[in-house]
Amino acid sequence: MSPDEKPHKYEPLPIPTYEEAIGSSSRTSTPESTHNESAVPAEREGLLSAGEEGRTPIPTRRQNYRPPTVEESRDSLEQHDTFLNQDAEPRGSESEEEDRVRREVEEMDIEDAPRSSTQSAWGKRISSLSQSLHLPFRWKWKWRINLHVPEGLRGRVGWPKIDANFCIILGRMFAVLLVMSVVYLLFISDIFTSAAQRMGAQMFDPENVRLFVQQRAEMSAEAIEEHMKFITANDHLAGTEGDYALAQYVEEAFLDYRLEDVRKEEFGVYLNYPKDGGRKVEILGSDGAVIWSAKIDEDLVYPGRPQTAAFHGHSKSGDVTGPIIYANYGSREDFKQLYDSGIDTKGAIALVRYYGSQGDRALKVKAAELAGFVGCIIYSDPANDGFVKGEPAPNGRYMPEGGVQRGAVSLMSWVVGDVLTPGWGSVKGAERVSKENNPGLVNIPSIPLSWGDAQNLLKAMKGVGQAAPEEWTGGIPDVEYWSGNLSSPKVHLVNEQDEVTEQPIWNVMGKIKGVEQGEKSIIVGNHRDSWVYGATDPGSGTAVMLEVINIFGELVKRSWRPLRTIEFASWDGEEYNLIGSTEYVETNMDKLRTDAFAYLNVDVGVGGTDFRAAGSPVFKKSLLRVLNRVGDVQKNATVRQLWEERGGKLEGLGAGSDYVAFQDMAGTSSLDIGFEGPGFPYHSAYDNLEWMQKVGDPGFTYHTMLAQILVLMILELADRLVMPFDITAYSASLTAWSMELENWAGSKGANKAGNPKWSIDPLREAVLKFANDAQKFEKWELEWDGIVLGGGGFESTILAAHRQSHNTRMANFETHLLDLEEGGGIPNRTQFKHVVFGPQLWSGYDEAYFPAIRDAVEAGDWALAQQQVEKAAAILSRASSKLVGN
Numbered sequence: 093m094s095p096d097e098k099p100h101k102y103e104p105l106p107i108p109t110y111e112e113a114i115g116s117s118s119r120t121s122t123p124e125s126t127h128n129e130s131a132v133p134a135e136r137e138g139l140l141s142a143g144e145e146g147r148t149p150i151p152t153r154r155q156n157y158r159p160p161t162v163e164e165s166r167d168s169l170e171q172h173d174t175f176l177n178q179d180a181e182p183r184g185s186e187s188e189e190e191d192r193v194r195r196e197v198e199e200m201d202i203e204d205a206p207r208s209s210t211q212s213a214w215g216k217r218i219s220s221l222s223q224s225l226h227l228p229f230r231w232k233w234k235w236r237i238n239l240h241v242p243e244g245l246r247g248r249v250g251w252p253k254i255d256a257n258f259c260i261i262l263g264r265m266f267a268v269l270l271v272m273s274v275v276y277l278l279f280i281s282d283i284f285t286s287a288a289q290r291m292g293a294q295m296f297d298p299e300n301v302r303l304f305v306q307q308r309a310e311m312s313a314e315a316i317e318e319h320m321k322f323i324t325a326n327d328h329l330a331g332t333e334g335d336y337a338l339a340q341y342v343e344e345a346f347l348d349y350r351l352e353d354v355r356k357e358e359f360g361v362y363l364n365y366p367k368d369g370g371r372k373v374e375i376l377g378s379d380g381a382v383i384w385s386a387k388i389d390e391d392l393v394y395p396g397r398p399q400t401a402a403f404h405g406h407s408k409s410g411d412v413t414g415p416i417i418y419a420n421y422g423s424r425e426d427f428k429q430l431y432d433s434g435i436d437t438k439g440a441i442a443l444v445r446y447y448g449s450q451g452d453r454a455l456k457v458k459a460a461e462l463a464g465f466v467g468c469i470i471y472s473d474p475a476n477d478g479f480v481k482g483e484p485a486p487n488g489r490y491m492p493e494g495g496v497q498r499g500a501v502s503l504m505s506w507v508v509g510d511v512l513t514p515g516w517g518s519v520k521g522a523e524r525v526s527k528e529n530n531p532g533l534v535n536i537p538s539i540p541l542s543w544g545d546a547q548n549l550l551k552a553m554k555g556v557g558q559a560a561p562e563e564w565t566g567g568i569p570d571v572e573y574w575s576g577n578l579s580s581p582k583v584h585l586v587n588e589q590d591e592v593t594e595q596p597i598w599n600v601m602g603k604i605k606g607v608e609q610g611e612k613s614i615i616v617g618n619h620r621d622s623w624v625y626g627a628t629d630p631g632s633g634t635a636v637m638l639e640v641i642n643i644f645g646e647l648v649k650r651s652w653r654p655l656r657t658i659e660f661a662s663w664d665g666e667e668y669n670l671i672g673s674t675e676y677v678e679t680n681m682d683k684l685r686t687d688a689f690a691y692l693n694v695d696v697g698v699g700g701t702d703f704r705a706a707g708s709p710v711f712k713k714s715l716l717r718v719l720n721r722v723g724d725v726q727k728n729a730t731v732r733q734l735w736e737e738r739g740g741k742l743e744g745l746g747a748g749s750d751y752v753a754f755q756d757m758a759g760t761s762s763l764d765i766g767f768e769g770p771g772f773p774y775h776s777a778y779d780n781l782e783w784m785q786k787v788g789d790p791g792f793t794y795h796t797m798l799a800q801i802l803v804l805m806i807l808e809l810a811d812r813l814v815m816p817f818d819i820t821a822y823s824a825s826l827t828a829w830s831m832e833l834e835n836w837a838g839s840k841g842a843n844k845a846g847n848p849k850w851s852i853d854p855l856r857e858a859v860l861k862f863a864n865d866a867q868k869f870e871k872w873e874l875e876w877d878g879i880v881l882g883g884g885g886f887e888s889t890i891l892a893a894h895r896q897s898h899n900t901r902m903a904n905f906e907t908h909l910l911d912l913e914e915g916g917g918i919p920n921r922t923q924f925k926h927v928v929f930g931p932q933l934w935s936g937y938d939e940a941y942f943p944a945i946r947d948a949v950e951a952g953d954w955a956l957a958q959q960q961v962e963k964a965a966a967i968l969s970r971a972s973s974k975l976v977g978n
Contacts, residue, residue, distance in 0.1 A: 296652055302807060306721065308643045309799040313792040315642065316799065317785075319345075319635035320627065320792075324781040327400045330621035330665040330672075331363050331595040334398075338620055339598040342662045345638050349645035351602030351660060359518040359675045360594030361510040362527060363668060366403040370588030371539060373469060375552055375581050376413070382584070384552075386545040390496050393625070393777045400624045400777070402540055404453070404470075405500035405668045406511070409589040410537035412466045414441045415580040416549055417557070418573065419463075420564040421448030422456030422470070424934065427463040435557060435575055438464035441583050443549055443576075445473040445566060446497055452936025454501040457534045467585040468538040471546035472497050475567030477771060478543060485778035489771040489787060493544040498623040498775045502669040505747045505931035507532030508757075508923055509674030512593065515923055517679030518671075524593070532669070537587035543568050550574075552581045597621075597664035599672045604644060606657040606810065609896060612687050612903070613657045614810040615760070616640075616802070617673060617750050618694045619666030624777045627784040633697030633766065634662065636795055640803045654810040656689060663750050666695075667775075670752055677753035684758040685910075689903040690809050691754040691762040694802060698784075698794045700769015701726075703735050703801075706743035706939070707763030708755065708906060708929070709825040713818035714808040715742065715763070722800045726793060731801070744939030747931035756930045757923060759907035761817070765801060767794045813880075813887075814873055815899040819975070822905075823866040826859045826928070826968075829941040837957070840949050848954040854965035855942075862972040869976050872898055901975055908971035911944075911963065918944045919956070927964040 322341055328334035339356060346354040373386035389402050417437055420426040422444030430437055442460040450456050453470055460468040474480045477491045484492040491497065507514045511532030512524040527533060541549075547568050553576040560573035600620070606612065618633040625631070641660055665671030677684060690711075701724075705715060719732035727734055745755055751762035772788060773779045789795055808816050834842075834852045842850045876895060880887045887895070910925040911917050917925045924930040930943040933950070940946060942964060948957035 298807075298811065301647065301652065301811070302721075302804060305643050305647065305803045305807065306800050308646065309640070309803050310796055312639045312643070312799055313796050316635045316639050316795045317792050319638050320631055320781060320784065323631040323634055324625040324627050324784075327398060327624045327777075328620070328622050328626070329365075329400050329624075330597050330668055331361075331592070335621050335664065336598065339600055339662070339664065342600045342620060342634070342638070346600060346602035346641065346660065349638075349641045350604075350648045351641060351645070352605055354602040355600075357599045357601060357676065358596050359510070359599070359665075359672070360520065360596055361518045361665060361668075361671050361675065362406075362512045362591070362593055363595040363597075363665070364406060364409075364589040364591045366401045367588045367590050370586060371401070371403060372584060372586035373539060373541065373545065373549075374584040375416075375548065376584055384548055386541055386548070387494070388496070388539070388541065388545065390494055390542070390777050393780055400498065402496040402498055403587070403589075404457075404498070404538050404540060406502035406533060407457075407539070407587055407589065408534055408537045409587060409591070410467065411584075411586045411588070412441065412537060413582055413584045414439050414466050415576065415578050416441050416443055416469075416553060416583045417465075417576040417578075417580060418443045418550065418553060418560065418564075419460070419575075420560070421445060421450050422459055422468070423448070423450035424459045424462075425449060426564075427459055430575065431463070433558060433575070435577050440465055440576075440578060440580075441467040441469065441585055443469050443471070443546065445471055445476060445546075447476040450936070451938065452505070453499050454503050454534065455505070455934060455936050457501045457536065457538045458503060461534055461536045465536060467536055467583075467587075469541055469546070469549070469583075469585065470497075470538065471541040472543050473546070473566035473568060474543055475565075477774070478567060480567035481771065485773040485776075485787070486783055487787065489769060489773070491543070491773055491776065492778065494542050495773055495776045495778055496540050496542045498540055500668045501534050501538055503532050503534065504669055504752075505933065505936050506921055508670050508747070508752055509678065510671050511669065513675075513678075515678065518594075518675050519679060527591070527593075537585060539585060539587050547571055549583065556580045597672055599664055599676055600662040601659065602641075603657055603659045604648060604654060606655055607653045608655040609899070610657050612689050612900070613659045614654075614690050614692070614806060615659045615661060615688055615754070616692045616694075616806060617661040617663055618697075619663040619672065619750055621664050621667050621672075623667055623775045625780040627781055628699050628772045628779050628788055629696045629774065630666070630694075632699070632784070632789070632795060632798075633694035636697045636799050636802060637662075637694055639799050640806070643799075643803055644806075654807075655813065656810045658806060658810050666750055670750055673750035674753040674757075677758050681758060684754070684760055685907050686904075688754070688758060688760040689815065689899075691751060691760045692802065692805060692809075693749055693751040693754075693762060693764040694766060694798070695749040695764065696766050696768070696772075697798050698767045698789050699772045700767055700788075701794055702738065702768050703731050703740065703765075704743070704768045705740075705763065705765045706745050707751070707765075708745075708761040709742065709822040710761050710817040710819065710902075710906070711763045711805075712742050712821040714805065714816040717816070718801055718804040718808060721804060722797055724797065731797065744941060745929055746935065746937045746939045748937040752931075755906075756926045759904075759910045759926060761903070761906045763805070765798070765805070767798060814876060814895060815902050817902045817905075819866045819869055819902065819905070823859075823863045826862060829928070830855050830859050833942050833945065836946075837949050841952075842949070842954070848958075850954045850958055850961075852961055854962050855968070858965040858968040858972070861969055865972045865976045869902075901977065905971055905975050908974050909967060911967060918947060919960075927967050 323338065326334040326337070328338045343354060343356055371388050373388065374382045375384040377383045390399070392399050417430070417435065417440045419430060419442050422442065426444075426449070427437070442463075442465040444456050444460070446453065450459065456470060457468045472478065472491045472495060474491075477497075478484060478493075479490065481490050482488050484490045485495065486492075502511060507530070510518040511530050512518070512527060513522050514525070514532065516522060529535075547570070550568060550571045550573060553574045554572050555574060556579060557575035557577040560575060565573045603613070616637065618637045619630050620634055622630060637660065644658065661673070661676070663672035663676070666673065703719070705711075716732060719735060720730055722731045723729070724731055724734055745751055745762060745764065749764055751764050754760040755762040773783065830852065833855075837850065837852070841847055876891070876898075879891065906926070909927055911927055912925060915922060917923065918930060921933070924943065927944065928941055930940065932938075932940040932943050933947050942960075944960040945957055945964065948954070948960055
């Protein structure tokens with residue numbers, strides 16, 4: 093009976109006869125080696141599991157939106173099955189496919205034998221030694237020992253006389269024992285076992301793997317463009333039917349590309365949608381009659397196809413009327429300038445422009461609220477984003493006259509994630525706080541406008557108040573910029589919202605299980621939801637990530653596995669307040685703090701041709717290594733060369749994308765990458781497929797470059813025996829940041845007359861201690877290189893355990909930089925726990941270092957600032973000691 097039929101049945105061999113046992117020839121045979129092809133996963137029965145059949149999301153009351161039925165979702169996906177590789181015939185059924193796979197395996201220098209995760213390391217060792225150990229003699233064993241005893245001593249107790257034959261027998265026995273002892277010691281010490289063999293894994297040459305994935309990524313432009321076509325086919329605002337259909341598409345791609353544990357995770361969160369006819373901006377005459385109405389919405393890009401209305405996510409519902417006053421960029425300094433110039437703003441409606449000295453639109457609205465305004469209008473001025481900068485869309489990169497920048501006005505740097513569940517996951521049955529007087533929400537209504545609409549508001553203010561200074565002057569034609577005052581024309585602003593307390597959103601998750609430290613993860617994420625079609629933001633990142641997963645799926649098909657688990661995530665609700673990723677982190681906080689080694693984020697994947705990276709300094713070494721491998725064929729140089737020529741550097745993380753919860757709350761070292769340009773029609777309907785094909789990235793060249801960078805970065809972190817974290821770079825950065833902090837605090841009045849004594853000395857000492865510990869820590873890697881790489885790649889079990897401990901301590905370093913004391917974190921914003929990274933109270937998206945200290949200094953609370961210095965120093969010192977095992 094074959095082994096497959098009875099894999100565990102023991103068949104006893106016949107006992108040899110005496111003559112057979114002592115015969116001169118052995119009756120041994122070598123079993124033929126077998127080759128078991130990896131099983132192809134069974135075809136799936138549909139988009140949804142049995143448990144999800146018939147399940148639909150809770151509908152929103154937004155006009156033209158309804159939840160899709162399961163049948164509609166399937167039909168939608170079936171129309172695009174050509175780029176999900178859903179061929180009519182099963183995978184691997186054609187001999188041509190088998191020949192292609194065999195050729196690719198040979199090109200990669202990969203052995204034909206499949207990787208078996210169930211094969212024991214002991215079995216590997218025996219198999220390896222049986223083929224590699226060549227004994228210098230053959231065994232002929234006789235079961236009788238003839239002792240020659242003199243006749244006079246027979247029957248008496250005493251030592252027998254040993255002849256030459258007996259000595260030979262004893263020698264052979266000693267040789268057998270010696271060989272068996274040596275072999276046993278070799279098995280125990282793993283001298284003949286490399287790290288990959290010890291895991292019972294198929295051997296892959298790392299460089300060939302990198303060449304394989306990079307070559308696949310270089311040729312992926314067509315596949316990425318096909319993904320982009322589906323992603324941008326419909327608008328897909330979070331929680332809508334377009335979003336749900338795209339979640340199904342991503343889930344099916346994850347399954348088709350061989351990810352494991354693929355699932356949709358649902359959260360119920362607070363979202364808002366504009367009501368039909370519920371948005372107005374009108375200029376009223378002296379008699380209260382409407383003399384002008386704003387268009388508000390953009391023209392339809394695709395006639396007959398739904399298009400997201402122009403509104404602010406998480407904006408306050410309201411119906412207000414007041415005089416219009418122009419306040420430049422809407423920063424606190426701008427409102428103070430109005431106040432200092434004698435202009436009363438109580439009860440007025442603020443008109444401010446995007447960008448400038450306050451880049452976060454939510455903080456513009458909050459500053460207007462604090463200045464006494466009852467409403468806020470934000471528009472795109474051509475001086476910042478329009479024809480003054482260059483050619484507008486659809487033929488250029490800037491906002492056209494009728495283009496509107498949507499966006500959320502939730503206070504991301506104050507409360508992140510679902511504002512009703514700050515600090516815990518928005519799962520079913522979770523406690524929820526009120527949306528009224530919520531610290532994460534603004535309290536006055538706001539609305540976005542195009543510069544074409546804003547032109548009429550600015551014209552109505554001509555000659556009222558004060559002429560705007562030069563730095564307040566924008567680029568709208570035929571307009572004189574005036575501040576206005578309480579005598580300005582009155583404006584009626586209506587912003588009626590459909591608010592849903594527990595609107596379902598869907599994260600899509602999948603993984604490739606690691607074979608050495610399978611519980612440790614490298615997490616790769618991109619958000620899926622978009623304000624409209626989202627070709628650049630975030631479609632470019634989504635399309636690239638899907639193709640990267642496809643490339644890894646090809647490796648998995650060939651029995652490759654990483655050392656550490658790779659998890660892929662398609663986040664939902666990012667555009668509102670980083671909701672999907674934050675709720676995931678809050679729900680899985682303990683596991684992430686223990687097992688998440690790194691988080692890689694791609695948001696705006698390709699918005700131009702200049703590479704950018706922001707993240708923890710630990711990624712510097714691996715990032716440079718990757719950028720050195722990827723070439724820009726259009727500029728005939730490596731990405732690293734071009735980046736360094738521009739003065740590019742690894743920037744700090746602010747509060748603008750899905751890395752926030754990982755870096756600032758879970759303490760997972762995070763990196764955000766992409767290609768940027770001078771601009772793109774941000775958060776408008778003009779950011780669509782045709783714009784990307786014509787202007788953004790014709791030929792999808794930079795999409796393929798980003799795919800190369802991302803896939804190589806994943807390999808760096810998931811498949812190097814020693815994690816390539818750059819602890820020395822982190823030390824150098826901390827030194828620079830602490831000096832910068834001291835100089836900045838000095839400019840804010842540190843130790844000046846009348847201020848309490850303030851000193852950064854505790855932090856400086858902790859930074860110095862970390863510098864010494866970092867050098868000590870990285871010496872171990874040099875020693876490991878010398879022992880293992882210098883010894884032909886062989887690693888003992890004990891050394892492997894030390895290496896894994898080294899990796900874990902390295903990855904947990906930033907977790908140990910969290911302030912986890914009772915009530916710890918940034919005062920009044922305790923979601924943010926990291927003592928080095930995190931947003932300042934009023935910095936919004938901008939990077940900030942030591943945010944708790946900076947907040948206290950900004951507030952003039954020098955006692956609190958000193959307390960935060962000492963706390964940060966103590967936490968850094970403790971993390972430094974844990975890094976080196978003290």
